[in-house]
Amino acid sequence: MKSTLKTIIIGVVCGILCNLAILVYNEDFTFSDIILRFSQSQYGLENTNLVVLVQWNFPLLLFQAIYGTHIYKHFCNASVYFFSRTNNKVKWFLKETLLLIPQIFVFLLSELLAGTALAMITNNVIFDKTSIILLVYYLAITSLWLFLTSMLVNIISIKFTSSVGYGVVAGIELACMALFFTIRNKMFELGESRSIYDVDLVAKNPVLIKIDPLAHLNLSWHTSKIESVNKLISRYIGIDFDLNFSVVLFAAISVVVVIIGCIVAKNVEFIATNRETGGN
Numbered sequence: 645m646k647s648t649l650k651t652i653i654i655g656v657v658c659g660i661l662c663n664l665a666i667l668v669y670n671e672d673f674t675f676s677d678i679i680l681r682f683s684q685s686q687y688g689l690e691n692t693n694l695v696v697l698v699q700w701n702f703p704l705l706l707f708q709a710i711y712g713t714h715i716y717k718h719f720c721n722a723s724v725y726f727f728s729r730t731n732n733k734v735k736w737f738l739k740e741t742l743l744l745i746p747q748i749f750v751f752l753l754s755e756l757l758a759g760t761a762l763a764m765i766t767n768n769v770i771f772d773k774t775s776i777i778l779l780v781y782y783l784a785i786t787s788l789w790l791f792l793t794s795m796l797v798n799i800i801s802i803k804f805t806s807s808v809g810y811g812v813v814a815g816i817e818l819a820c821m822a823l824f825f826t827i828r829n830k831m832f833e834l835g836e837s838r839s840i841y842d843v844d845l846v847a848k849n850p851v852l853i854k855i856d857p858l859a860h861l862n863l864s865w866h867t868s869k870i871e872s873v874n875k876l877i878s879r880y881i882g883i884d885f886d887l888n889f890s891v892v893l894f895a896a897i898s899v900v901v902v903i904i905g906c907i908v909a910k911n912v913e914f915i916a917t918n919r920e921t922g923g924n
Contacts, residue, residue, distance in 0.1 A: 716798045
């Protein structure tokens with residue numbers, strides 16, 4: 645219960661801070677608009693700076709820092725009595741893994757609902773039918789991303805230390821942000837018009853977007869076979885980047901990560917030197 649309450653508080657604070665700028669507006673927003681804001685649709689190839697990228701990725705990095713050691717801490721705190729009497733370490737690992745999933749959903753929903761409540765202070769928020777579909781995709785893609793990255797932090801922490809675990813995963817994400825700017829500059833160089841925002845250029849080079857994991861979190865860069873959804877997204881006309889592709893991709897990677905985690909849990913001795921302090 646305490647853990648869930650902490651998750652809600654963190655989610656609410658992040659939701660308010662990220663969406664604070666919406667208070668300067670006084671207009672109509674749909675719930676779909678709010679969801680798109682939280683799905684990092686505030687940035688694009690044509691107009692993004694590092695501050696915007698960090699702002700919308702900060703809540704995810706914060707969640708990983710707090711819950712990325714969820715399993716690892718239980719691993720360290722598990723008593724000698726318990727681990728000396730259980731032969732099924734994989735079952736224990738999977739049980740701990742399942743406990744992470746509700747926290748992810750609670751965090752994302754708390755963040756989104758807090759941001760929506762904030763928007764309603766100075767704006768008229770309209771709850772449209774399409775928002776239900778967008779909400780499902782937002783939760784599916786973002787929760788899978790948080791799950792697989794948090795699991796990676798836990799797994800690396802078990803093998804090494806928590807600082808190494810978080811450092812490696814956060815470093816990869818920061819590298820993805822840098823990759824975004826590299827992709828943008830590459831498209832700038834390729835564009836005959838010397839314009840960063842060139843939809844034809846983007847359509848001809850979709851792989852430049854798809855190779856960046858963070859691009860999969862941006863719903864507005866995707867396409868959908870559902871017409872009402874496609875009208876709200878499809879920022880770059882001509883690119884085939886189906887929402888379902890990102891869901892399947894992240895789900896497949898998550899399965900691989902869990903399998904790796906089971907192997908690590910099975911083979912690493914629980915009663916070992918404390919790598920955090922160097923003692924026993």
